Amino acid sequence: MSGSLSDSAAAAYAANVAHNYGSPPVTLVKGQGSYVWDAAGKRYLDFASGIAVISVGHSHPHWVKRVSEQAAKLVHVSNLYRNEPQGCLATSLSRYCGPGRVIFCNSGAEANEGLLKLARLHGVKKSGTEGACIGVVVAERAFHGRTFGGMSATPQEKIQKGFRPLLSGFTAAPLNDLAAWEKAIDAKTTAAVLIESIQGEGGVNPATPDFLRGVEKLCRERNVLFMIDEIQCGIGRTGKFFAYEHAGVKPDVIAMAKGLGGGFPIGAIWMAPPYDELFQAGSHGTTFGGGALASTAGLAVLEIIEAEQLVAKVAERSVGWHAELRQLIALRPDLVKEVRGAGYMVGVILNIDPIPVVAALRAAGMLTAPAGGVAVRLLPPLNASPAELAESVAILRQVLGDWKAA
Numbered sequence: 097m098s099g100s101l102s103d104s105a106a107a108a109y110a111a112n113v114a115h116n117y118g119s120p121p122v123t124l125v126k127g128q129g130s131y132v133w134d135a136a137g138k139r140y141l142d143f144a145s146g147i148a149v150i151s152v153g154h155s156h157p158h159w160v161k162r163v164s165e166q167a168a169k170l171v172h173v174s175n176l177y178r179n180e181p182q183g184c185l186a187t188s189l190s191r192y193c194g195p196g197r198v199i200f201c202n203s204g205a206e207a208n209e210g211l212l213k214l215a216r217l218h219g220v221k222k223s224g225t226e227g228a229c230i231g232v233v234v235a236e237r238a239f240h241g242r243t244f245g246g247m248s249a250t251p252q253e254k255i256q257k258g259f260r261p262l263l264s265g266f267t268a269a270p271l272n273d274l275a276a277w278e279k280a281i282d283a284k285t286t287a288a289v290l291i292e293s294i295q296g297e298g299g300v301n302p303a304t305p306d307f308l309r310g311v312e313k314l315c316r317e318r319n320v321l322f323m324i325d326e327i328q329c330g331i332g333r334t335g336k337f338f339a340y341e342h343a344g345v346k347p348d349v350i351a352m353a354k355g356l357g358g359g360f361p362i363g364a365i366w367m368a369p370p371y372d373e374l375f376q377a378g379s380h381g382t383t384f385g386g387g388a389l390a391s392t393a394g395l396a397v398l399e400i401i402e403a404e405q406l407v408a409k410v411a412e413r414s415v416g417w418h419a420e421l422r423q424l425i426a427l428r429p430d431l432v433k434e435v436r437g438a439g440y441m442v443g444v445i446l447n448i449d450p451i452p453v454v455a456a457l458r459a460a461g462m463l464t465a466p467a468g469g470v471a472v473r474l475l476p477p478l479n480a481s482p483a484e485l486a487e488s489v490a491i492l493r494q495v496l497g498d499w500k501a502a
């Protein structure tokens with residue numbers, strides 16, 4: 097019976113779902129906490145978390161209660177009218193971001209589109225002319241999404257191929273090479289920089305604190321917006337609410353999505369004053385952004401993070417977990433090069449293609465995600481327990497320990 101459900105889902109995908117995600121290997125039917133189950137009843141430790149989305153675990157009772165009560169009360173009214181949860185969520189976020197304003201949207205790429213539009217408005221204000229100051233400096237190996245703005249900001253051939261011409265004005269410079277950024281940021285023509293505090297898709301590459309501080313200083317000196325993409329690394333994932341906090345910097349603009357909704361699609365743009373006045377009535381918007389249900393999902397996530405002190409727990413629990421993970425290098429020095437990242441955002445960096453390793457881990461009962469052609473990425477829910485972290489290490493030891501080098 098359960099096998100046939102998997103077969104029918106596979107047949108429906110094969111016949112009717114577009115092939116842009118390839119062919120997904122299993123049909124998942126249930127999630128609870130840090131675990132998911134497939135249609136055949138097999139259980140997996142979910143350390144992919146829907147790619148850093150399931151921040152408070154699957155079907156957390158508080159999240160389910162808040163979302164279902166809101167669904168029964170009011171789902172959507174558009175932004176022609178106020179809804180209570182949107183205002184509450186913006187207020188709650190300001191506790192983490194600081195004083196400023198928030199625009200809500202529905203995804204990470206859409207949040208970054210908003211950032212890029214804001215950069216254009218800043219450029220107009222700075223230069224006095226539309227089109228004269230449109231430059232955006234981004235990091236090599238960055239990933240900022242699949243829309244035209246997102247792709248333009250993502251200097252990777254595999255993302256951009258087939259879609260050119262893209263937006264103009266983007267310059268890519270090597271991450272953590274401050275001298276290169278100093279050259280790339282032009283006081284006249286650069287409107288903004290856009291940086292992931294820790295690159296996710298690019299292979300779990302942390303920006304160093306010195307680099308972030310150096311870029312922040314350059315931005316201040318040259319009147320350039322300091323924009324940080326916290327879509328994957330934010331919302332508690334690295335043991336601080338935002339990963340840039342490890343460097344002690346203060347962005348002008350922050351993009352959020354993924355973990356903010358705990359599984360419900362939501363994105364957000366936070367803008368510091370005075371940049372929060374750049375978007376005036378009619379200059380930006382989206383029908384679904386900040387809907388009552390999505391905003392309630394975001395509020396529920398923040399309530400759980402706060403009530404269960406998850407940011408502190410991630411910081412505390414990740415120390416021992418990282419130490420255990422680093423022992424994989426001694427176990428298989430021929431396969432494992434490095435373990436890097438922060439908190440619950442970790443890349444086990446391999447000498448071999450990570451994709452077959454991700455498949456073997458799945459067969460052994462754990463979901464992970466490949467990144468950058470080099471990493472097995474581990475992104476546990478923020479409330480993953482010490483026992484679940486230990487289970488992830490045991491599965492990795494088993495799979496890598498038994499790995500037959502080609």
Ligand SMILES: Cc1ncc(COP(=O)(O)O)c(C=O)c1O
Pocket residue numbers: 147203204205206208239240241242292296297325326327328329353354
């Ligand atoms: C850092 C970063 N920015 C932007 C995006 C795009 O987000 P979305 O897939 O929600 O459009 C992602 C998605 O992986 C991401 O990791």
